[in-house]
Amino acid sequence: MAGYIGNLALFFSLIFNGFLIFLLITRIRNNNFKNLKTINFFNNSIFFLLLISFLTLIYCFIVSDFSNVAVYQNSHTTKPLIYKISGAWGNHEGSMVLFILILSLFSFVFVRTKVSEKLKFYTVFFQAILILIFLIFLILTSNPFDRMDPKPLQGLGLNPILQDPLLAIHPPFLYFGYVGFSLVFSFALAGLVTNNFDKSWSKIANFWIILPWSLLTIGIGLGSFWAYYELGWGGYWFWDPVENASLMPWLAATALIHSNIVTLKKDKLHSWTALLSIFTFIMSLLGTFLVRSGVLNSVHAFANDPYRGVYILSTILFITFFSLAIFIIKSPKKSLYGKYYFFQRDNFILINNCFLIFFLSVVLVGTVYPIILDAISGKSISVGPIYYHTILAPFLFVFLFFMSHGPLLSWNKEDKFLQIKNFKIFFPISIVISSVIIFLFFDYKDIILILGLLFSVYLIVSVIFDWVSQKKLSLNFGRLVSHFGFGTLIFAIFINAYLSKEINAAMKVGDEIKIQEFTIKFKSINRIKKENYEEVFGNFLVANKDKKVELTPSIRKYDQPVQFTSETSIKTNFIVDYYFAINLSEFEKDKIMVRFYYKPLMFWIWLSILLIAFGGIYQTFRLRNEK
């Protein structure tokens, strides 16, 4: 029953959306931008209809209505309630409803802000077109309310590795980020079409760029955290195409945040900001395509229907083509010529924008090239982490250097000597700090490690210097926190990469092994039966010269579908993580395979990501209060 209501709501939202577009076109033709009442009515209705549709879908999952295909394929009566709910967006169909709901939510909130009516009209128009495209896609190829008759008695269950509290919140965050960029995309097109792409555009856009960017940052962090503790390989970033898919819009948006500031402060770089606004959302769409079309093999590839892939791909091409056409025809023509100084803040931002675009191209090529090669020549290849590390690392150092000095420069005049003075302060301090760290903790020296530590410390020092010399802290607080977080992130990543240790062994209960400086003792084993799985715990004692840690990793055997997963056991003292995972082997039934990882500064990686996101969120709230 509920399914019918949801389906009906979905169809009505499509019809209302058709009306809205029709209404907007006639109004735009008549140049009538007054009276938003009817527009608002339709816009609100679409949002509430989609909300009803999404809530009914959640309801179907809660009551396990297996006559609904999506519920049947992804749920089971014995699943805990939270995973029944998160199952609603843990599959292709449900996640597309969430996608469209967020598109509509942003439009819903946007019309309530202070923007000139003409801009509002066009923005809602472009947003409505996006909603239309994806609603048609949803209803034609992946309707979440498809029914089956007769109604099955039991569902197939959700993939056990997706049954995790973090995965209940990771997709919504990621989607708010991804889809959130749609609004600045529509707003940019609106600005271009109405020739309103200027400082005041930037001022409004700032909020709509930084908000989704912050949420995307959290979403990426959550996904990475999940991969760290759930997959059991001790890593947090694998350069998997699915991870890259979320990193690409993040890089583009980071560039956009900065170029938009230049547009706001100096009335420059209009075309570049407009282009980045378009590009960021296209990267989001590309991410959606990669993840959803089944061209990649990963946990995220729910859809293996090639028709869906073709539809999303042609949608991307369509949107790219038309938005770029609008950009080319209407690109803001403002003179770029003015006094040009190298040591000026906007120039440093521009330089770092180039770096970000370079990073983006590297990730883009590494992600897309294997897919294109496979499509053309049928050869399958994979691009490993070494590709990314060797290309990105050297440029990252220069990037960090410019990032350290950029915020200290003036917007309007050249102050080369001040920067040389700053350099003379920062450089010795960072040399001393990083050499102390290297001599204390590392018995071998690697040039990449040294440079990585040096420049991340350099950035941290410069941010602290900047922080202390602020006259009015609240003005730049968001930027300072985010930049500080980025510095600690890179620092933690380098320390972690070079100081991590890994031990692999096969053990029986009672065994004790000594490898490197660690002694691992397998003390006992015990079993627990839970609602939808059976769990076997191993008790291990890990000791090195100054610490003893007890760890209890486990293996779960899920009933529906039958599958084994390894649950890791991690103990942290905020400096070092002791990480343990076990798994069974079909071959040696009397032994258990154990993996122990020693992972320094993991906590700092998560903390840094939170700091980066927090800086953004602080900034959006400050922008809100300013109005």
Add this chain to the structure above:
Amino acid sequence: MVFSKSTKNRLKIFSLVTIATSLIFFFIYNNLQKNVVYFYAPQDIKNLTDTPSNKIRLGGLVKEGSLKKNNNIYFFIITDLKNEIFVEYNGLLPNLFIEGKSAVIEGVLKDKKYFIASTILAKHDENYMPPEVANSLKKNKLNK
């Protein structure tokens, strides 16, 4: 031909940007070529004229009854139902490495019949079969 000053400027900027972009893409592409790992099915390896010296991935089914252990080193056979390749692996077997099921392995070829594996790639789901493996199996089933 004579260009005006602003056209000359634009040409200068345009050519600089073009050169920079092509250099960057050349650089990226070069690095990519050095670091990609090619995927082979046992049939592909049979068709090779010489054995590649760099790291490759091998995918297929783990032949039933072929898994053996000797001094902490595992031995097994990867098959595409037609050709077989003997694999040696020193490491831990992941949860879902099961005889008769599909597996993808990374390592180097010693010769066309013998593969030295360094990693067995993890799978997320017991019944999942990598598309590359599925393709090679399909081909051989049809040819039989």
